[in-house]
Amino acid sequence: MPEPSLPGGFVNAVVRVGDTVRRPASAPFVGELLKRLEAGGWSGAPRYLGVDDEGREVLGYLDGHVAWEPNQPAAVSSDESLVAVARLVREFHDLTAGTPLAGDHEAVCHNDLSPKNTVYQPYGGQLRPTAFIDWDLAAPGARIHDIAHVCWQYLGLGPSVTDVEQVARRMRLIADSYALAGRHSLVPTILWWQDRCWRGIEAQADAGDAAMARLREAGAVREVRAAFQWVSDHRGALERSLR
Incomplete structure (x- = not known):
């Protein structure tokens, strides 16, 4: 076959x-x-x-549209799709909370949520997220870890953002749709992810991991460090939106 x-x-x-x-x-x-x-x-x-x-x-196999290319239909990044992503995350967190898989942690986290790992299907004439793929980094963790990663990746937090207030509004939309508690820690957790990400790529590439070396050569470390700096620079506006 x-x-x-x-x-x-x-x-x-x-x-x-x-x-x-x-x-x-x-x-x-x-x-x-x-x-x-x-x-x-x-x-x-x-x-x-x-x-x-x-x-x-x-x-x-999950049939549908996986948003792995840079240019995507507008429906992929719409407010409605962000709401649906947050609710999907809440569903699998709730299913794993209190189970042996979660252990002493709040739930099991995916730890790599992004449009590239999301399957979209037509709903009411528009693409909407219906499933997540690439679960190989899943592990017990804090709910806010996944929501912070969602904010970073689905909002494209970084120097390419042209409207900080709009992005801040959409971050609040994600937190509200998930019904996130302790959201005062959301922006610091985004920064934690970004710092952890670029340092991890560097360390693994230096240790001889070929895939991480390719990522570094493709500019991933530079991009993530720039995203970290952008979030740091606009931390005040992002945090005000969550109050």
């Missing part, structure tokens, strides 16, 4: 085989998480189907 490559993957090679996706195996935790989400009746993640004869992880 043909195995066409799926676009967008920078770190892992991912192919489609019929109605399944094959990719390098994740930690066993990921399979347990996906099975838990399926058992909870949640359709916002791929089904975990085991491991094939080549040792690859087998997941159910």
Whole structure:
């Protein structure tokens, strides 16, 4: 059976085989998480189907539009889609809270939420987010970690932002749609993510990780550090919107 490559993957090679996706195996935790989400009746993640004869992880294929290219339809970044993303995150957090998978933490976090890891499907004539993919970084954590990552990635926080007040309003929209408690920590958590991200790429690239070396060569460290500086510079406006 043909195995066409799926676009967008920078770190892992991912192919489609019929109605399944094959990719390098994740930690066993990921399979347990996906099975838990399926058992909870949640359709916002791929089904975990085991491991094939080549040792690859087998997941159910989710049909739809994955927003991995820089230029996207306006519906992908609309207020309505931001609301839907926040509510999807709330759903899987609530499904994992208080379970052995979350342990002593608030919930299980995806830890890499972005439009590139989101499947959009037509709803009422417009694309809307319906599922998240690439769960290999999932781990127990604090709910605010995922919401901070959502704000960073789905709002494109960084030097390309031209309207700070509009972005601040949309950050408040995400926090409200999730019903986030302790939102005074949201901007500091965005900065924590950005600092952690560029330092992690540097450290892993220096240690010989080929994928991280490619990311660094592609300018990822420079871009994330610029985003960190932008959030730092506009921290006051962003935090005022959350009061």
